[in-house]
Amino acid sequence: MMTDIEIAQSVPMRPITEIAQTAGIPDDALEQYGRYKAKIDLSKLPKTGKTGKLVLVTAINPTAAGEGKTTTTIGLADGLRRIGKNVTAALREPSLGPVFGIKGGAAGGGYAQVVPMEDINLHFTGDFHAIGAANNLLAAMLDNHIYQGNALNIDPRRITWKRCVDMNDRQLRFITDGLGGRINGVPREDGYDITVASEIMAVFCLADSITDLKERLSRIVVAYTYDEKPVTAGDLNAVGAMTALLKDALKPNLVQTLEGTPALVHGGPFANIAHGCNSVLATKTAMQLSDYAVTEAGFGADLGAEKFLDIKCRMAGLTPSAVVIVATVRALKLHGGLAKTELANENLTALEAGLPNLLRHIANIKEVYQLPAVVAVNRFPTDTDAEIELVIAKCKELGVNVVLSTVWADGGKGGEALAREVVRLCEEEKGNFSFAYELDCPIEEKIRAIVTRVYRGSDINILPAAQKQIAQLTALGFDKMPVCMAKTQYSFTDDKDVLGAPDGFTVTIRNVKVSAGAGFIVALTGDIMTMPGLPKMPAAENIDVDADGKISGLF
Helix, strand or coil: CCCHHHHHHHCCCCCHHHHHHHHCCCHHHEEECCCCCEEECHHHCCCCCCCCEEEEEEECCCCCCCCCHHHHHHHHHHHHHHCCCCEEEEECCCCHHHHHCCCCCCCEECCEEEECHHHHHCCCCCHHHHHHHHHHHHHHHHHHHHHCCCCCCEEEEEECCCEEECCCCHHHCCEEECCCCHHHCCCEEECEEEHHHCHHHHHHHHCCCHHHHHHHHHHCEEEEECCCCEEECCCCCCHHHHHHHHCCCCCCEEEEECCCCEEEECCCCCCCCCCCECCHHHHHHHHHHCCEEEEEECCCHHHHHHHHHHHHHHHHCCCCCEEEEEECHHHHHHHCCCCHHHCCCCCHHHHHHHHHHHHHHHHHHHHHCCCCEEEEEECCCCCCHHHHHHHHHHHHCCCCEEEEECHHHHHHHHHHHHHHHHHHHHHHCCCCCCCCCCCCCCHHHHHHHHHHHHCCCCEEEECHHHHHHHHHHHHCCCCCCCEEEECCCCCCCCCCCCCCCCCCCEEEEEEEEEECCCCEEEEEECCCCCCCCCCCCCHHHHCEECCCCCEECCC
């Protein structure tokens, strides 16, 4: 059986100019990066007035068994195209951290991939490098300001801005820099975030124009003064130079699926740390180009979909027409307590025990957000008819249909049934989209609403340090922003080992900070970290390049 990269390399790609023609993008709006990828100059894109239907793909809480959310997103887009619909996919760019770590690439899988997958998973068009450079320029200007006399009266102990690198590197979480004497800077404790956790990434993905980008960058809080006043990137006069680094990156990237469906791959914040969605510009462009725009949000619906709906849709004025919730029988049995080694065996007891995880996500989409939904089950050869029938029966009790998907093995053909159900939902079932909380609630109440209404926990426990932070942010006028929860992706709780759909739990809030440029409050729970580490056996150990430049081992 071929690996994902072998499949991707076996399918001939069409010139990106042909993909642009399929999408209705004129030649003068296309900035090519080789033959198979390009950026779109939105200023040269005709204003058609079209606003296609937006379809969100989300999933159950991820497990080691795999769910296939990105693969389903791509296969659904191909399936919609196969049944005659005009469609564009809008996806996130992969981070090098997971690519070289434990998760691998993020360009789909099997015969539902975006290509060139090697480029997309590695340097692509350089967007992440530009974001990292803008982030680190701001850090350099901040430290230089202090070194050159500190006219803004910045307290070095209250610097909140970190440098970043797009790599899993636990060694950089906590460092001391500025050592080596006065000419080498001011000594202080510091640390690095991974690029996809940087506020620049969030700002980049939420901005809808260069002007909006500059305004958001100017609002970024980097430190506090000795008298506890916030210091911004605008105060440091860093915004113009940062925007210069980001101006080309801000243009959405055009690539293709293995079946030639246009795909915009742009931006990539993590969903367990940041808001987990591709750029607003890419999503809106996909909707402008097509009758159907298919996008995804990171990890399970408790993280990615919640943030997509409560943060991105609220800020960008978007309303999804339908939501696809991806699951596998294998993953549900794992949520039901079955060992990973036993997942290939029929076990209705474990499946029934794990199904509440899926059912809770369905209930949230339908009852909290009031949107039409369908469950896409990625079928494995080991799934039995009895197991599939149990999933179908339980989902029907909530008024949601289940569609079997075989897009990994069959590409768009395996997504046609899902595509038809999505079209039916968009055309026949009108949602009444609502948010999980209102913006004028206090910060504490917004956090509590997410925990009790979406996670279905009993309450929150805000530690004293976080209570002080909330009070300060409220006094500074930041309390009317949405909340971005930083939480483990593996559980509804803040404990990664608690699977299924637990009840009666409390989520502990240990740190609360403002991302004023992005426009949201970040609440950190559990032991979530903004700089991951590499596993014992990093995926990087299996990646190689032959004498002809052909990459292998990338999955």
